Amino acid sequence: MEKAGIFDGSVRSNAPAKHTWIRTDGDRHLGFGHLLRCQALSAYLPEFTFLISESSTPFLPQGIPYLNVGSDFSVAEAEHLSSLIQPGDLLVVDSYQATPNYVHAARSLGLKTLQINDLPQMALPVDVLLNHCPGLSPADFPANPHTDYWLGLEYRLLRPEFQQPSAPFNSAQPPHLFVCFGGTDGGSLIRNALDWAAGLSPTFRVSAVVADPQSHISSIFPGLTLHSNLNAAQMKSLIVDCTLAWVPSSTLALECLVAGLPMIIGMTADNQAFLHRGLQQFPAVASIDSWHSVHPPALIELSQQMGLLTPGKRPIPSTSQLPAKLHTLLF
Numbered sequence: 001m002e003k004a005g006i007f008d009g010s011v012r013s014n015a016p017a018k019h020t021w022i023r024t025d026g027d028r029h030l031g032f033g034h035l036l037r038c039q040a041l042s043a044y045l046p047e048f049t050f051l052i053s054e055s056s057t058p059f060l061p062q063g064i065p066y067l068n069v070g071s072d073f074s075v076a077e078a079e080h081l082s083s084l085i086q087p088g089d090l091l092v093v094d095s096y097q098a099t100p101n102y103v104h105a106a107r108s109l110g111l112k113t114l115q116i117n118d119l120p121q122m123a124l125p126v127d128v129l130l131n132h133c134p135g136l137s138p139a140d141f142p143a144n145p146h147t148d149y150w151l152g153l154e155y156r157l158l159r160p161e162f163q164q165p166s167a168p169f170n171s172a173q174p175p176h177l178f179v180c181f182g183g184t185d186g187g188s189l190i191r192n193a194l195d196w197a198a199g200l201s202p203t204f205r206v207s208a209v210v211a212d213p214q215s216h217i218s219s220i221f222p223g224l225t226l227h228s229n230l231n232a233a234q235m236k237s238l239i240v241d242c243t244l245a246w247v248p249s250s251t252l253a254l255e256c257l258v259a260g261l262p263m264i265i266g267m268t269a270d271n272q273a274f275l276h277r278g279l280q281q282f283p284a285v286a287s288i289d290s291w292h293s294v295h296p297p298a299l300i301e302l303s304q305q306m307g308l309l310t311p312g313k314r315p316i317p318s319t320s321q322l323p324a325k326l327h328t329l330l331f
Helices: 033-042 054-059 075-083 100-108 188-197 213-219 232-240 251-258 270-279 296-306 322-330
Strands: 020-024 048-052 066-068 090-094 112-116 128-131 148-151 176-180 205-209 224-227 244-248 263-267 285-290
Touching: 020 033, 033 048, 033 090, 033 112, 033 251, 048 054, 054 066, 075 100, 090 100, 100 112, 176 188, 188 205, 188 213, 188 296, 205 232, 213 224, 232 251, 244 251, 244 296, 251 263, 251 270, 263 270, 263 296, 270 285, 285 296
Parallel strands: 020 048, 020 090, 048 066, 090 112, 112 128, 128 148, 176 205, 176 244, 205 224, 244 263, 263 285
Antiparallel strands: none
16 A cells, blocks of 8 residues: 655654554455555554454455464463564554453553544543544543544545545536445345436436446446446546445445545444444435435435535545654654
């Protein structure tokens, strides 16, 4: 992943940076959100190593340094880090399996700790908690006087291509729908969505990102184009060419938001509840609550209405707080 070059200018230091150890996992069963967020964070880090279980290894992009560890987030696993770390190193944790005991064991070794969090009720007793969902405050989390909270879009963990807010879409464009449900859908939601999209006005073009285009050949209708295996630059190019998105209330929705694309969102998993709530504060976002309980005629009507939307002001911070904040942890 491209480096963000965060230690230029005012935050550059002549002192050597501490190493960051990133403990996470991701696969087709767990999903890829944890891995993607951690990769986004790593773009801001001068020195880092991923700590992942063997089953996650095939899904880590080539060139990212990693070590294989157990998959249980046990105290013994945390204590094993003693042979690798230097006091003051940073441990980043992004997993629902991590426990307070794991964090306490890591901190007892002299590690600073940072949790990437998307469920406030699963906050860990870390030095820093990062949650990029808009609309949250420390009051949404269990009280922990020793935790520093990095909250909101100023701390967004998106791929570099999606970091800078884009201009709102051109409302004079012909309607063009972007459809994507991520890498763990298993095909069911995207198949349903293609059935629903076939009911849109013939003026709509539809671009759907799928894992395997061959499995959706029977769903093709006039105006539909299937895409797969897009890198971040290709995904950004496709998104900014569209005028409306159907996406889950996930990091993908944040990418669409920052890229200036109006969207209809819905939850596909329980852990999206806070992001689903936070996204609805933006004028170009509409909700159908859950993609698992869609009323197709209502979705089609809402999509036709969104196609006439005039872009509203999007109060998205243009700069990130991560460079200066990470500097305080690593130098």
